[in-house]
Amino acid sequence: MSDIIKRSKPLSVNPLKSSATLGASLAFLGLRRAIPMMHGSQGCTAFGKVFFVRHFREPIPLQTTAMDHVATVMSSDENVIEGLRTLCEKSRPDVIGLPTTGLSETQGTDIQRLLRSFRLQYPQHAHVVVVPVNTPDYAGSLETGFAQAVEAIIETLVPVSQHAGRRRRQVNVLANASLTPGDLEVIRDWIEGFGLRAVMLPDLGDSLDGHLIEAEYTSLTLGGTPRDEIISMGESVATLVIGASLGRAADALRTRTGVPDYRFDHLMGLDACDLFTETLSMIAGVAVPEKIERHRAQLQDAMVDAHFMTGFLRVALAAEPDLIAGMQALLAGSGAEVVAAVSPVSADILKRLPLARVQIGDLQDLEREAARQQAQFVIGSAHAAQVASRLGLPLLRAGFPVYDRLGDCVRPWVGYRAARQALFDIANLVLENHHDTPVYRSVLRPGSQPGHDIALAATPPHAGLVRH
Known part of the structure; x- marks a missing residue:
């Protein structure tokens, strides 16, 4: 708690x-x-x-x-x-x-x-x-407004019905605000790997994934969830709710349609991915595909490779509540510790996290808490770049907005392969900002020769990160 x-x-x-x-x-x-x-x-x-x-x-x-x-x-x-x-x-x-x-x-x-x-x-x-x-x-905040809009879409477009399960291979996916267009493509492929068909609400992976069209100009969205598919959500066999912020929207959909739902706080890290995979296997009634098993094994290998850099890494994190929950699980699975967490708003999911404290505030609060807790790494949006620079710490960009890097807006974070890449990125940032450990000269041997100096060989690679 x-x-x-x-x-x-x-x-x-x-x-x-x-x-x-x-x-x-x-x-x-x-x-x-x-x-x-x-x-x-x-x-x-x-x-x-x-x-x-x-x-x-x-x-x-x-x-x-x-x-x-x-x-x-x-x-x-x-x-x-x-x-x-x-x-x-x-x-x-x-x-x-x-x-x-x-x-x-x-x-x-x-x-x-x-x-x-x-x-x-x-x-x-x-x-x-x-x-x-x-x-x-x-x-x-952005997350709460997004959730309110999804709930309003359901109440406006999804009719009250009792036809749950009529479409035996169709599942609904309620996607929260922290999911990128790349995340939604991963989730769709994940579901289709079990022979199921996903109706995403909303589907930013189809509308804001960065694709060109033949028309020179359009005043409407380029893609997304069709209105007819939203109306058909009451005939699905199940609803997959990704993000604790969508609890009220999920309640509204279940009340209107009777479609059973399965709720996930996030899909980041090994445990969350395993739970989602097992749920899909149960809904579809088929075994886990060999390809997904291989992706899981690759993530496990990456966790072993990266733990020399991520083990005991002290991280400062600023994001919306759902993203904080996902990042905390990903980091904890690789041996890192979130020592400073700042959210723009309070949410029930924050109380359930295994963190000492979560500050409701701004990036100034993040900077102060990171310095006080001697953080060694920062995760946040592009607006956290100045904070990381003043602290002399590496920054992994995540959340909204990210405007100083190409491709981060569509970068996937969920699933086995995305978790693997995230660990590699964190480890590489730690290595790039690693400074040589200074040689230790024992005070008990003031006349010792340079060749007899004792180095701190047991010091972890990230211990030399500069902090101001």
Whole structure:
């Protein structure tokens, strides 16, 4: 059990958190022929779009209701209704995501009432699904907003039914915010290896994986989960829930459809991968494929090879709660120890982790705690680069956003092969930042010759990392 240390400052000095509105928009980007429209000012949407474009390096379809000073004071109802009408007529999407922002929430906007007004005024657009979700950016984080959007998608699109198991080879996958497009491709291949078919919600692996299309321009998402497949989720044989943050969404899907679910906090590290593999084998009723067994053996060999560098490595970690849980399991399996953990928000999963304490705060808190605990390694987003530089420690980039490395946005972290690569990367960073251990000269032999100096041969490779 971890002690959760609450915020002790009235402000963020070096922000770690991304807003819940951004998280909800990210979830909508995983639906096919969809477009999110933030209900707020133009600046809120433009700022979020910059984050997405820099992270994914892809065109991002994102719209705004463009609240100005007049709409903020008087009423923004027309902004929402006219914005929905314009999108329906010009872009013709299948799904419109409608997350709120801090500005509209502070104004007291009733987003559900505005949607009903839109339906009454423009019944010709009834075929376009609109998913409203309340995500003020002054509460929660990217992970919580993402989870709220997934829950809203389920409640809007998945009909109440009693047809669980009708599609005997189909399984639902609820994917949390910490999973990259590369992770989703790994999970899909993992499931298909057992002869099953996956319906991913949302499917960023199909929409933001970085592929080119023939069309020069599109105002909607390039891929993602089709609306018809979301509707069919009630006929699946099982639901695989990846991420503790999706607990409420999983509850909603099970209540509406009766489809049994299997929940996993993460899929990082040997134990988590084994549990997921055993579950798939049980659902499919087949033995584990030889290829997966070989991938497992490769990870075990990598754990043996890397433990000289990762054993007793003291790590400082800053990320969303689900990613902290996954990284902690991966590191613990290789002999490393998380001595400083900082999360932007509190969550139940943090209390279950075998850590001494988890700080709710920002990157300044991470820097102070890492220095106090004499950390030797840092894991965090691109925003943690300056922290690692000041501490003189190597940084493994993970989470959102990562804008100073190509390919990290689609890098897989889940599964046997991804865990193997992560251990190699950690070990190599430790080796690259290893400094020669200074020669020890015994005070008991002041006249000893250089050839008789005693070196600290038992010192681990990472003990020489420079700390300031």
